[in-house]
Amino acid sequence: MDGYHVALVIHLLTLVAAGSVSAIVHLAESRGSRAATIGEAVPWHRISGSAARFFPIIIVLLFASGSYMVTAGGGWSWSTGWIDAGIVACVLLLGVGGYIGTRARRAGLELKQLASQPGGAAAAPPAHDPLISTLSWANTGLAMSVVVVMTLKPALTDSLGTLVAGMAIGVAYSLTRSRGTAVSGETAAG
Numbered sequence: 303m304d305g306y307h308v309a310l311v312i313h314l315l316t317l318v319a320a321g322s323v324s325a326i327v328h329l330a331e332s333r334g335s336r337a338a339t340i341g342e343a344v345p346w347h348r349i350s351g352s353a354a355r356f357f358p359i360i361i362v363l364l365f366a367s368g369s370y371m372v373t374a375g376g377g378w379s380w381s382t383g384w385i386d387a388g389i390v391a392c393v394l395l396l397g398v399g400g401y402i403g404t405r406a407r408r409a410g411l412e413l414k415q416l417a418s419q420p421g422g423a424a425a426a427p428p429a430h431d432p433l434i435s436t437l438s439w440a441n442t443g444l445a446m447s448v449v450v451v452m453t454l455k456p457a458l459t460d461s462l463g464t465l466v467a468g469m470a471i472g473v474a475y476s477l478t479r480s481r482g483t484a485v486s487g488e489t490a491a492g
């Protein structure tokens with residue numbers, strides 16, 4: 303196996319890791335947002351925060367292994383459309399991920415502060431920040447669209463269009479989910 307294929311294996315294994323971390327974060331976010339009390343919400347918040355810390359490492363590994371393949375003579379160059387789209391996606395994933403992390407950390411600190419007050423753990427948690435879920439599903443949609451772009455290798459315009467479509471699908475999925483949660487909450491409340 304040559305260097306190119308070692309890098310491709312690292313690239314694909316990193317993607318498997320990304321899927322696993324993403325599943326943990328989405329599950330924890332979903333459970334945390336449905337928690338009935340602050341005491342119930344805090345551990346889910348902690349799990350999602352700890353798992354999300356791996357995202358920047360994952361993006362750097364994808365970028366590094368991808369860059370190695372570009373320079374290792376696989377026939378690609380820095381001006382290849384789908385490669386440029388991959389770079390744009392990594393920058394977006396890091397930027398949006400950083401913003402989500404900042405908002406989630408702020409919400410986590412507020413939860414911990416409320417939990418430390420007398421009777422705080424048994425109180426109802428503050429309303430979940432919907433932007434966190436929406437952006438985090440947008441990032442998942444974006445990452446999945448990069449898989450399509452890397453596999454089909456279209457020209458730049460089509461590659462960028464695929465990224466936009468992936469993000470839009472992620473946002474639409476998140477909005478549908480939160481509407482479903484609101485409707486089931488109303489039904490449960492009678």
Ligand code: HEM
Pocket residue numbers: 310313317364365367368369371372376378385388389391392395445446448449452453454
């Ligand atoms: C979120 C980021 C990324 C994801 C999800 C991703 C995903 C993938 C996938 C699934 C493949 C396998 C495609 C195939 O073998 O047909 C692949 C291959 C590849 N990726 Fe990425 N990638 C990402 C970022 C990048 C970046 C930033 C670069 C370049 C700087 C890059 C360069 C490459 C190259 C050169 C290949 C090899 C293509 C081949 O040999 O057919 N990737 N990537």
